[in-house]
Amino acid sequence: MHHQHGLQADRGAGFEQALPVAGGNRRGNEQAHGPWCDLGIPRIGEHGEEGLLQGDVREKSRVQARRSRAAFANPRFTKSKPGVFALPILSAACGATVQSFHPHKDRPPMRWIQFSEPDSGAMHHGILDDDDRVHAVRGLPWMDPERTGQVHRLADVKVEVPLIPRTFYAAGLNYVTHIRQYAAETGTQAVVPQQADIGYRAINALVAHGEDVVIPSDARQIEYEGELVVVIGKRARNLSPDEALGCVFGYTIGNDVSERLWQKSDRTFWRAKNADTFKPMGPWVDTDFDLAKAETTVSVNGAVTTRFASSAMLFDIPTFISRMSRYLTLHPGDVIWMGTDGKSPRIVAGDVVEVAITGLGALRNRFVAE
Numbered sequence: 001m002h003h004q005h006g007l008q009a010d011r012g013a014g015f016e017q018a019l020p021v022a023g024g025n026r027r028g029n030e031q032a033h034g035p036w037c038d039l040g041i042p043r044i045g046e047h048g049e050e051g052l053l054q055g056d057v058r059e060k061s062r063v064q065a066r067r068s069r070a071a072f073a074n075p076r077f078t079k080s081k082p083g084v085f086a087l088p089i090l091s092a093a094c095g096a097t098v099q100s101f102h103p104h105k106d107r108p109p110m111r112w113i114q115f116s117e118p119d120s121g122a123m124h125h126g127i128l129d130d131d132d133r134v135h136a137v138r139g140l141p142w143m144d145p146e147r148t149g150q151v152h153r154l155a156d157v158k159v160e161v162p163l164i165p166r167t168f169y170a171a172g173l174n175y176v177t178h179i180r181q182y183a184a185e186t187g188t189q190a191v192v193p194q195q196a197d198i199g200y201r202a203i204n205a206l207v208a209h210g211e212d213v214v215i216p217s218d219a220r221q222i223e224y225e226g227e228l229v230v231v232i233g234k235r236a237r238n239l240s241p242d243e244a245l246g247c248v249f250g251y252t253i254g255n256d257v258s259e260r261l262w263q264k265s266d267r268t269f270w271r272a273k274n275a276d277t278f279k280p281m282g283p284w285v286d287t288d289f290d291l292a293k294a295e296t297t298v299s300v301n302g303a304v305t306t307r308f309a310s311s312a313m314l315f316d317i318p319t320f321i322s323r324m325s326r327y328l329t330l331h332p333g334d335v336i337w338m339g340t341d342g343k344s345p346r347i348v349a350g351d352v353v354e355v356a357i358t359g360l361g362a363l364r365n366r367f368v369a370e
Helices: 026-033 059-067 069-073 176-186 241-247 260-265 316-325
Strands: 036-038 111-116 123-128 134-140 146-153 168-170 213-215 226-232 235-237 249-254 279-286 297-300 303-310 335-337 352-357 361-369
Touching: 026 036, 111 146, 123 146, 176 260, 226 297, 226 352, 235 241, 241 249, 241 316, 249 335, 249 352, 279 361, 316 335
Parallel strands: 168 335, 213 361
Antiparallel strands: 036 235, 111 123, 111 279, 123 134, 134 146, 226 249, 226 335, 249 279, 297 303, 297 352, 352 361
16 A cells, blocks of 8 residues: 655755656555656746756756656656656656666766865865866766866865765665674574665764774774665655666765674664764765676775675665665665675774775775774
8 A cells, every 4th residue: 555645845945856746646646657756856837947956057957947847747647658757857767667767877987976175174076087086066966966167186185975865774684694693693593584674874973984983982892894885866666676776876885883782782773883983984976886796895904804795685775675665765865785794803993994895996994992
């Protein structure tokens, strides 16, 4: 049974993420056309053409928006294929063919970074090129931002957390070897999950590549968890597994730092997983990633301590996204940490942990005492 939904504002001033629906609610639209997703385009006619996209946009986008007024104003949609909306402004459908959709399909793969200028501290999103130059942009990566013309050397800027997620999801136990090893360590029976149930983490714990992870003074057993992170780029609901990847913007790396004794003794993970600095993420977001060929490698002080196939998940990315979207609305900027495999050695102050994933670079952080 689908729950009834109305239009929601979730992008800030002037950015109502609205999709026209039959009968004034999404339930009717889903029944008529199948699953829906969008790129965060605001409701047409309320803010004028200048309010269509964040910041300045290319003339092409404005022309597309003007041509699409009728489609957005009319609650009826022309179906080009089963479950597919014909929306000119999106230039791609969000139904049966959504898995092949990419918001930047006319561009080469991009590596998105958030950085700050050392002198002013001003933060920007940017595109990192193959020569380690950062091209600053105006707007959010998934909103087709415009380059400002400012170019910096990567060595001259501070790398920040790639994004602060609206919602921070975590798959948790999603690799069988990790489940068995954790059970053996805690003296409990290994219970392999039977379905893709999602959990949550806290954004206060996020730190960037190169920043310190602070070990609380009363922590006794700190371990790492090297994880693949999925970044959502379109708002989505009720997607099938075949459609799920169409809402993915890109991928990055996470280190799910954990205090195992607190994890075992506390009623929740409020400090075991979510203490300040316990969630390094970065260093950037890649829009192109081959999971089938990817390997996750974790090193401590330069020595490899964990290595596993990134794709060896109990439940894969489409399965998680599909199940989540049955009950939750996914939004641009949400992140899903996909779990880890293997066993971490105990980490102490002074250790430097590096999580590397093929094609995504490496996330490196030093651990220090409080």
